[in-house]
Amino acid sequence: MILTSAEQAMLDGKQGKSTQKAMEILATLGRIYRADRMVPVKSVQIAGVSYDNLGEAGLDWLQEMADGGGKTRVLTTLNPAGMDIKNWQSLGIDPGFARNQGRVIDAFEKMGATATCTCTPYLVGNLPQFGEHIAWAESSAICYANSVIGARTNREGGPSALAAALTGVTPNYGYHQEEFRRPSLTFKVGVKLSNTSDFSLLGMLIGRKIEATGNKLIPYIQGIEAASLEDLKAFCASIATYGGTGLFHMENITPEVSQFKPPIETLKVSQAELDDTIQSLSNANSEEVDFVSLGCPHLSIHEIARLAELLNGKLVKKEFWITTARPTREIADHLGYSLIIEQSGAKFAVDTCCVVAPIRGRFRAMTTDSAKACYYASGKNHFNVLFKPFEEVVGEALK
Numbered sequence: 001m002i003l004t005s006a007e008q009a010m011l012d013g014k015q016g017k018s019t020q021k022a023m024e025i026l027a028t029l030g031r032i033y034r035a036d037r038m039v040p041v042k043s044v045q046i047a048g049v050s051y052d053n054l055g056e057a058g059l060d061w062l063q064e065m066a067d068g069g070g071k072t073r074v075l076t077t078l079n080p081a082g083m084d085i086k087n088w089q090s091l092g093i094d095p096g097f098a099r100n101q102g103r104v105i106d107a108f109e110k111m112g113a114t115a116t117c118t119c120t121p122y123l124v125g126n127l128p129q130f131g132e133h134i135a136w137a138e139s140s141a142i143c144y145a146n147s148v149i150g151a152r153t154n155r156e157g158g159p160s161a162l163a164a165a166l167t168g169v170t171p172n173y174g175y176h177q178e179e180f181r182r183p184s185l186t187f188k189v190g191v192k193l194s195n196t197s198d199f200s201l202l203g204m205l206i207g208r209k210i211e212a213t214g215n216k217l218i219p220y221i222q223g224i225e226a227a228s229l230e231d232l233k234a235f236c237a238s239i240a241t242y243g244g245t246g247l248f249h250m251e252n253i254t255p256e257v258s259q260f261k262p263p264i265e266t267l268k269v270s271q272a273e274l275d276d277t278i279q280s281l282s283n284a285n286s287e288e289v290d291f292v293s294l295g296c297p298h299l300s301i302h303e304i305a306r307l308a309e310l311l312n313g314k315l316v317k318k319e320f321w322i323t324t325a326r327p328t329r330e331i332a333d334h335l336g337y338s339l340i341i342e343q344s345g346a347k348f349a350v351d352t353c354c355v356v357a358p359i360r361g362r363f364r365a366m367t368t369d370s371a372k373a374c375y376y377a378s379g380k381n382h383f384n385v386l387f388k389p390f391e392e393v394v395g396e397a398l399k
């Protein structure tokens, strides 16, 4: 792999110890994936921010990088942390955990990262352009950036994303290159999609079919007439979770699709399969539910407006977390939505989510409209789950 003189200087330690380590990580990755060179990135999104996932070893490494003089060279945003950074007490977070989570955020901020802890950075100022190279690590956001925006990123891990932030470059391989963005399997979708939860289920179904092939295929999706930002946000989270998909092309919807012909190998997606997917997802009933969560991925301001409309003048009867980015919450404050929502007893869980917060075993069963949240709620947090559309999730909270 050819390095520029500036990149070689970083590798030789001329820009400090942390930058040297960062360049070592990237050069090693570049060699493994046979990259020809580095490409400059416009922004970075770092995952692995919750202390619940990082643990002490992860925090030690971050502090070492911060103490070694590492400074971000491009816009760098963070994925959700393990708690609402300002309002963690109301979510029942342990003070010891809060102290450690604070140390994680301090280390990132010392390096120049922006602590907008969200998995929807594209809604709050980290919005790449078509064709731009970026280095992102949150799976749903990667899928959104590659597919819906047409930006270019591989699925980075926490360390490689931080390394890209500290050097401003990433190895040129995979989704950064034209030839690795071609679709390889067509999906003909013959289902009725009425809301974001239908898109969430569709992403899960297509993701499972890709997973079953045993290959990391790029789907070319036909048969969808329209999709809102929120529909695509939900679809990206599911297809990335269940299929490991970082890029898809969707006829009439995504920006690169016209460059390609549909691949000959085709799979069909039927309404009966979608109905079966709903059944397979839930293992709890309404009576068991003691936790309600909306906002996986983090809610947009349109979704918060709808929520305020549904909760206006009502009182929730269960622990109900609304997860979103802090800047989105601030817009909701200005528009009066936050007051309506909080008067209902529902809680904003800003900067965090029901998956990365340390709530393992704290609830019996959770209801949500996100197939991704269902996957991790049972796998990581040991909750039973009840999957429902957005409006019905709110209905469950009011029962």
Ligand code: F3S
Residues within 6 Å of the ligand: 079, 080, 119, 140, 237, 295, 296, 297, 298, 323, 352, 353, 354, 355, 356, 372, 373, 376
């Ligand atoms: Fe975001 Fe947490 Fe879901 S990071 S995509 S809300 S699991």
